[in-house]
Structure formats: C-alpha cells, structure tokens
Amino acid sequence: MTSPAPPLPVIMLAxxxxxxxxxxxxxxxxxxxxxxxAETGVPASLAGLHTALVYAGALVTGPLTGPLIRRWGGVxxxxxxxxxxxxxxxxxxxxxxxxxAASAVLAGMGHGPVTPGGSHLIAxxxxxxxxxxxxxxxxxxxxxxxMIVAALAPAIALVAGWRISILCMAGIAFLVALGIQPxxxxxxxxxxxxxxxxxxxxxxxxxxxxxxxxxxxxxLARLTVxxxxxxxxxxxxxxxxxxxxxxxxxxxxxxxGLRLALAQAAGVVGRVGWALLADRLGASRxxxxxxxxxxxxxxxxxxxxxxWPGFLVAAAGVVMxxxxxxxxxxxxxxxxxxxxxxxxxxxxxxxxxxxxMTMLVAPPAFSGLIALxxxxxxxxxxxxxxxxxxxxxxxxxxx
Numbered sequence: 001m002t003s004p005a006p007p008l009p010v011i012m013l014a015x016x017x018x019x020x021x022x023x024x025x026x027x028x029x030x031x032x033x034x035x036x037x038a039e040t041g042v043p044a045s046l047a048g049l050h051t052a053l054v055y056a057g058a059l060v061t062g063p064l065t066g067p068l069i070r071r072w073g074g075v076x077x078x079x080x081x082x083x084x085x086x087x088x089x090x091x092x093x094x095x096x097x098x099x100x101a102a103s104a105v106l107a108g109m110g111h112g113p114v115t116p117g118g119s120h121l122i123a124x125x126x127x128x129x130x131x132x133x134x135x136x137x138x139x140x141x142x143x144x145x146x147m148i149v150a151a152l153a154p155a156i157a158l159v160a161g162w163r164i165s166i167l168c169m170a171g172i173a174f175l176v177a178l179g180i181q182p183x184x185x186x187x188x189x190x191x192x193x194x195x196x197x198x199x200x201x202x203x204x205x206x207x208x209x210x211x212x213x214x215x216x217x218x219x220l221a222r223l224t225v226x227x228x229x230x231x232x233x234x235x236x237x238x239x240x241x242x243x244x245x246x247x248x249x250x251x252x253x254x255x256x257g258l259r260l261a262l263a264q265a266a267g268v269v270g271r272v273g274w275a276l277l278a279d280r281l282g283a284s285r286x287x288x289x290x291x292x293x294x295x296x297x298x299x300x301x302x303x304x305x306x307x308w309p310g311f312l313v314a315a316a317g318v319v320m321x322x323x324x325x326x327x328x329x330x331x332x333x334x335x336x337x338x339x340x341x342x343x344x345x346x347x348x349x350x351x352x353x354x355x356x357m358t359m360l361v362a363p364p365a366f367s368g369l370i371a372l373x374x375x376x377x378x379x380x381x382x383x384x385x386x387x388x389x390x391x392x393x394x395x396x397x398x399x
Contacts, residue, residue, distance in 0.1 A: 005125065005186045008126070012122065012138050014179070015078075015122060015138045015141065016141030017176045017179065017180070018118060019118065019139065019141030019144075019145055020142075021082060021085065021145065021172045021175075022081075022085060022110075022111050022114045022145065022173075023142060024085070024089050024107075024145070024149055024169040025088060025104075025108060025110065025111045026054055026111075026146075026235065026238065026239070027146055027149040027239075028092065028149055028170075029047070029050050029104070029166075030050060030243070031149060031150050031153050032153055032157055032162045032166065033050075033242075033243060034242070034246050035157050035253060039095060040096075040100070042100065045367055045370045045371065047239050047240060047243060047363070048362075048364050049367055050100065050363075052359060052360050052363050052364045053101055053105050054105070055108055055356040055357075056105055056108060057104065057105040057106060057107065057109040057110075057112065058109065058352070058356050059108075059356040061081075061112035061113055062113060062352045062356060063349050063352075063353050065113040065349045066116075066120075068113060068117075073184065075181075078117055078177075078180060079177045079180060079181065080177075081110045081113050082173045082176050082177035083173070083174065084106060084107075084109055085110025086172075086173030086174045087106060088104070088105070088108070089169050089170040090103075090170035092104075092166050093163040112352075112356075118138060119135070119335070122135070126336075132278040132279045132329065132333040132334075133275040133279055134333070135332045136271040136278075136333065137271070138329065139271055139329035139332060140268045140329070142267070142271075143265070143267030143268045143271065143321065143326070144268050146261075146267070146325070147264035147267075150242070150257045150260040150261040150264060151257060151258055152169075153165045153166075153168075154242075158254060219338050220339070222393050223331060223334055223351065224350075224351045225393040226287060226291070226331070226391070226393045226394040227351060227354075227390070228354060228358040229291070229387050229389045229390025229393070230287075230291060230324060230386075231355050231359060231362075232382070233320070233324040233386055233387045234324045234328075236362060236379060236380075236383050237298075237383065238260070239366070240366060240376060241259070241260050241301075241320075242256045242259075242260050245259065245313065247376075248305070248306070249305070251313075259310075259313065259317050262314060262318060263317035263318055263321030264325060265321070266325070267321040269322065270290075270322035270326020270327075271325075271326045271327075271329045274286050274290060274327065274330050275329055283334040283337075284334075284395065286330055287331065287394045288395045289323075290324070290391075291327075291387045291390050292323075293319055293322065293323035293324075294323040295387045297317075298320065298381070298387065299381075300312075300316040300319075301316050301317075301320070301376075301380045302376075302380035302381045302384065304316065324383075335347055335351055336348070362386070365379075366382065369382065
C-alpha cells in the first residue's frame with residue numbers, strides 16, 4: 001500500500017535543505033581560499049577553476065537524473081547525492097592541490113541531480129497559478145545556503161582552522177541525507193521495481209533525448225541562453241566576491257564573508273519577491289529586469305577601488321545578490337511550464353547540462369582575466385556582457 005504524499009510545505013522544506021547543503025560544494029573552498037592559500041600554496045584567484053571542476057562533476061550525473069529517479073525514486077536519489085557531495089567537500093580538508101581538484105569533481109557529481117531532482121519532486125504538487133512562487137521558495141535554499149557558508153565557514157576557520165571548517169560544511173550534507181529519509185515512503189512509491197529499470201545504453205539514450213529538447217523547443221532554448229548568461233554573473237560573483245574584497249580592497253576575510261552573506265540574503269528575498277511579480281506580470285518581464293539590475297551591479301563592482309566606502313561595495317553586492325542570485329526560481333518554474341508533459345526533470349536536466357557547460361568556461365575565464373590584467377575589473381565586465389546577452393534572449397520570449 002502506497003503511503004500518502006507529505007504536505008507541500010514539508011516537501012519544500014526538505015528540498016530547501018538539500019539546496020542549502022549543495023551550496024557547500026561551490027562555496028566552501030572559494031570562501032576559505034584566502035585562509036588556505038598560505039598553507040597550501042594555491043592562489044585564491046584560482047577559485048574559478050574550482051567552480052569549473054564542480055560543474056564538470058555535475059555534467060557527469062545531471063543528465064542522468066531522469067533515469068536515476070525512476071530507478072531509485074526522487075528522495076533516494078537526493079540522499080545518494082548528499083552523501084557523495086559531503087564526501088567530496090570533506091576531501092578538500094587534505095589541502096593537497098590534487099585533493100582539492102578531486103574534491104571539486106566529486107562534490108559536483110553529488111550536486112548534479114539536486115536541482116532537476118527537486119523540480120521533479122515538487123512539480124506534481126504545485127498549483128499552476130503559484131508555480132513561480134513555489135519554485136522560488138524552494139530555490140531560496142541556494143542563496144540561504146550560500147549565506148550560511150559565507151558567514152559560517154570563515155568564522156569557524158578563525159576559531160578552529162580551515163580544515164575543521166571544511167568538515168563542518170561536509171557534515172551539513174550528511175545530516176540532510178538522514179533528515180529526508182521519512183519522506184521516501186510517500187514520494188518514491190512510483191519508482192521502477194527491481195528488474196524493470198532500463199539498461200545503461202537505454203539510460204544514456206534517454207539522457208541524450210532530454211538534452212535534445214533544447215533543439216526542438218525554441219522557448220526552452222531562449223530560457224537556457226538566459227540562464228547561462230545570468231549564471232556567469234551569479235557564480236563568478238559568488239566565487240570571487242570575497243577574494244576580490246580581500247585582494248583589491250584590503251577588506252578583512254571575516255568582513256568580506258559577511259558582505260557575501262548579506263548579498264546572498266538579498267538573493268533569498270529576491271527569489272520570493274521576483275516570483276510574486278512573475279505570477280502577476282509574466283516570467284519574461286521579470287527575468288529581463290533581473291538582468292538589468294545585475295548588469296548595473298556588475299558595472300559598479302568593476303569600477304570599485306580601495307577608496308570606495310565599504311557600504312557602497314556592500315550595496316553593490318546586495319543588488320547583485322537580489323538580481324544575479326534571485327532569478328533562479330522564476331527560471332525553473334518557467335522551465336517546468338515549457339517542459340513536455342511528464343518531462344519536467346528531463347527538461348530541467350537539459351537546461352542544467354547547458355548551464356554546466358557554460359560554467360566549465362566562465363569561472364576559469366574570470367581567473368584568467370585576473371592573471372592577465374592583475375585585477376578583478378575585467379572579470380566583472382565579463383559578467384555585465386553575459387547578463388546583457390541573457391536579458392536580450394529572454395526579452396524576446398512569448399509572454
């Protein structure tokens with residue numbers, strides 16, 4: 001007998017926790033990079049390479065999300081993802097450059113199924129008229145997790161050292177894996193029975209078909225172009241904002257981390273606020289407005305120098321957080337609307353695949369611009385160009 005599904009708020013809370021833990025894969029090493037650099041010899045400016053390696057790992061598992069859900073169920077898939085992600089973060093505590101690279105790839109493999117898997121679990125329980133709001137509240141776990149990592153990791157490092165801080169961030173993922181177990185009976189009942197799952201070749205064929213949705217669905221393709229452009233600003237900002245303040249502005253590490261936490265808090269508010277507007281005005285208008293705000297904030301950060309008052313730098317970060325971090329939930333709700341029936345997870349995985357391919361290039365390009373110019377301005381200008389392209393793409397979408 002199938003257990004009843006848990007209430008929607010309970011599902012949302014569990015998925016928010018998974019997104020919260022998942023941000024440890026992206027931000028634990030970058031926010032601790034200035035503290036790690038003296039001991040490991042790895043420059044903090046190489047944080048962009050870490051982000052790219054995380055996405056390289058995500059590209060391995062993200063497209064497999066649909067078949068994995070049918071084989072294991074959505075909750076079990078998230079539990080496995082959390083365990084792999086936590087092990088990947090913990091590996092960084094070794095501090096060796098090879099361990100840091102392996103840590104990023106393994107954590108990324110754990111993170112790959114989190115977003116499309118969460119969309120699958122929540123889509124069937126979401127009223128169409130509240131789609132943007134529900135998806136955005138779920139996705140609020142991303143900036144909330146980034147806020148916690150940005151504030152907590154440097155603070156723990158100051159008290160107990162950066163290795164203990166890394167292990168604490170890994171522990172969050174393990175706790176989430178345990179905490180969502182009670183949801184499995186009510187949400188994983190429709191999975192394939194033993195012996196019914198497709199073989200590896202069929203799984204790979206289906207994954208390729210999911211990616212092919214970007215070729216056959218023009219509106220989903222526009223949304224994907226926008227997501228890739230906005231994602232460049234989101235992850236380059238999150239990856240480099242702390243190191244930029246420490247290296248270029250002389251800001252103490254703990255203060256720089258708190259400013260990133262404040263920006264991520266603005267992202268939490270932005271995700272809910274933009275969703276409320278999107279349910280009234282339409283997603284394309286709201287997403288285009290997010291691009292405009294992110295471009296202005298990126299331009300301000302490109303111009304910022306040591307003489308700037310701290311509150312102006314923090315304000316630019318807040319605007320960047322509200323826009324370049326706040327758009328994601330509306331985008332995922334729109335992807336669910338545009339997906340063919342029963343293929344929400346597959347469409348989201350296809351979009352995530354293109355997003356991940358972009359992230360393989362963009363953060364290392366930011367690191368390269370730092371090495372080439374000796375500063376962070378050119379990297380932030382790259383973010384401005386990226387969000388402008390994304391805003392142009394989504395502005396032409398049907399409302």
